[in-house]
Amino acid sequence: MDDIDHRLIALLRDNARTPVSALAHKLKVSRGTVQNRMARLEEQGIIVGYTARLRPDAQPRGIRAWMSIEIEGNTARRVLQSLRGDPAVQALHTTNGRWDIMAELLAEDLEAFDRALERIRLIPGIANTETNILLSTYV
Template identity: 30%
Template sequence: MDYGDSIDRNLLSMLEENARMTASELARRVGLARSSVQERIERLERRGVILGYRAIVGRREIDQSVSAYIFITTALRATQRLFALLRGYPEISTADAISGPANILCRVNVNFLEDLEALIEELARIEEIESVTYSVVLSNKINRENALIARKAQ
C-alpha cells in the first residue's frame, strides 16, 4: 500500500502514537498549514490508509492481566474452520495464518495465568488441532499495532 510521501508517513506515525493530536499540532510539527494537514489526512482516509481511530484503555496497577502468544499447528485443510472457531473466544484478540512449524498465531489477553492454562487446555481438545504451544508476554516495549488492528477489524 502506498503510504504517500515523507510528510504523509510522518503524519501517520504521529497519529499512530496519538490519534487525538489536533490538526494544528500536527501542522506545527510537519511545518504545513492546518488546512493542508487536514486535506492530507482526509486523502489518507479515502485511500484506505487510515482505517479508523480507537481508544486504548490503560491497565490499572491492580489489573493482573496476562498477554500471550499461542502457536497452533493443524492440517491446512482445517485452518479456515479453526479461524471460525477461534472467533468465538473473546480472549483471542488476533489470529493470523503464519508460515513455519505452526499454522496459526493468536494474541491472547486473559486475567490470570490459570485462565491462559484453561484456554490452552480447551484449544488442545479441539480435534483438528495437532499441537498448541505458547509464550507469555513479559512486557510490551514497542507498540505500533494500532493501524494494523484497525485494518484487520474491517
C-alpha cells in the first residue's frame, strides 16, 4: 500500500458513502484510479466491508461495558472462540500489557449483564477479569 491507498482508506473510514468522484477530487487522481484501488484493496482483503456509524443515542439502550480479560497459559484461541459465541460480546480485541483481551459487552439490563459476566467468568482459561460499565459516549 502506498500513500494514496492510506489516504483513500482514511477517507472511506470517515464516510464510506463518499462518491468516487469526490474521493478522486480529494486525492487528486482520476475516478478510474480510485475505483481500481478500491477493487484491489477489496480483492486483497484489506477492505473487508463497509458499515454505518450510528449516533450513540440512536443505538439500542442497554448496559455497555469493557471487560479486561487475563488468560491462563496458552489458551487464548480457545477463550476467544468461546467469547465469540456469547451473545453479550459485541467485539473482541487482543492487547499487550496486563490484560490479554478486551471484550466490548452489551446487555439489555443489569440482570442480563450479570448473567453475561457469570457466563464469561466461567470460561475455562480465563484467569482474571475487570469490567468497567460505560456511562457516556462522545463522538
